[in-house]
Amino acid sequence: MYSRKLPYLLLLPSALFLCVFFLYPFVLVAWQAFVTDTGELTSEYFMEMATHWKFNTALINTLLLALAVVPFQIVLALYMATLVNGMKRGRDLILYIWTIPLGISDLAAGIIWLAIFEQTGFLNSFMQSLGFIEEPIGFLGYQNKGTIFVAIMLAEIWRATAIVLVILVAGMGLIPKEYYEAAEVFGASRWKQFTRITLPMLKPSLQTAMILRVILAFEVFAVVVALGGTNLPVLMGEIYTWQYDLRDSSVAAAYALVVLAISIGFTLLIMWGLRTPKGARV
């Protein structure tokens, strides 16, 4: 029964699936972004996108958000994973509790944080009842871009740190205990054990977690819409606006390609930055 072709045959369904539902739409999008209705190759959609006044703001906001959120999430998740792995009892319970936000959609997460920050929200009524403020503050007003940014950051960190945590906890569990014992015997402090053993041996998990998070960070949308409306434009929001409000799929497609290019660029950067030297793999 076994033949050389069998593995390829088994891979065929998933390959077909990817072609139909990923590659084909991708080609369509690329076509829309580069080709006019009359079938000529053009860069006019990209020009339109890039010269629009919101493009730079959206690009910078998206990059800044990713830059502010992802490193913080990685550090926080590393710390949480270390705590969880050091626990003798109740480890699973804590892990379940910490991963609850994973079960909440990003729009719902945005609305939860909106309920905290809005004019009549929990934060305002809390501070008011304690007498810290006389009247409610409009945290999310258009003149307070900084607080909107911070609120989105908080919501994103609350919502999506758990996925990093899960990946890192699994990765840490794979590091044999004896390496820590050896490091301990040879004089490494707790901190040194973390930097000299845990971090380097966690590279593959860190790589996965960071790529996943960075890609998702560039696609941030619902949380931003819930908390900032259109006050804080991001790339994904612009795609939506161009597609549905301005009814111009070609410019929307151009935007989509920009998001794709940034994602690929950062993925390659992370893969290169966290590469394992040949031979150093376990």
Place this chain on the structure above:
Amino acid sequence: MAEINIKQVAKQFGGTHALHSIDLTIADQEFLVLLGASGCGKTTLLRIVAGLETATSGEVWIGGHRVDKLAPRDRGIAMVFQNYAVFPHLTVYENIAFGLRMAKLPQAEVDKRVNRTADLMHIENLLSRYSGQLSGGQRQRVAVARALATEPAVLLMDEPLSNLDALLRMEMRAELKTVLAESKTTTIYVTHDQVEAMSMADRIAIVNEGRIVQAASAVEVYRNPAEHFVGSFIGNPPMNFLDATALGDGWWDVAGTRIKGPSVKQNKLQFGIRPEDISVHSPKTSNPQDSPSATIRVLEPLGSHLLASCKVDNQMLRVVLDSDASVKAGDPLHWSPVADRIRWFDPATALAIL
């Protein structure tokens, strides 16, 4: 100077006693082997000295300082692990340098020590490799080099050779012995392999069910086992044990023969003799009174000698015969023990009687 003192160290895991109040002193520069079957507590004892395990009670002193409350890194020890624990993400060089980097030695000194220990362990050409590119034997060498590079006062080795194949193990055994003799460290070495223990140790501590039953030189534990267990554990084949019944005046009946033994009150003793401490006579020259007869059941030609498993008085007796002895299964065998090699054991306590 790093004498190790283990004082009344006990360890319990839940309700089970892994170690019962161990007292042991290892002299400066001594090579002590902890020998025992798996699960006897020898590794636990080593890990307590290392600080990787905490004793339930008792004290550990190294070089005149009490260390049992200290972290492993503050005890001035180095260790070789059973599975080597060579860091896969570091090169051989950085593995050997690990302890030196932690001690923040200057790069020149690190370089000097790494190169010296690498030369010593014959891995100087592997320094830029990663552990994944090494064989088991090479990894073992890296693990030993890493430990020696820190020039430790105390070196702890946990079954370091058990993952190597037989030939490599023999080679490494001799090499380790030479290297460690030069390094002048106090060494505790855990193994379940008695040949390894006897060939390397200054002194062997035999561990059984959480107790040290005898701590003495290789020859001493072999010739004068302190307990029935030691006689049956050390030696391949192990010591023979036969029931002895008192005849009075220090004479004992062993399988139908009168043998001079200790004058003690007990009625029953166990007579112990090593298979090679038995002499065999031809039937004509022997007097049936003082040479008991056994029946050969199985013969195993082992090259250097012939091992005969015999039945005597319904008990098992193994005898080492000359490799060209002309005997066959079913033959009677007239034997007598070499008088000064006999050991007597109290069947109630299993302890040897002198």
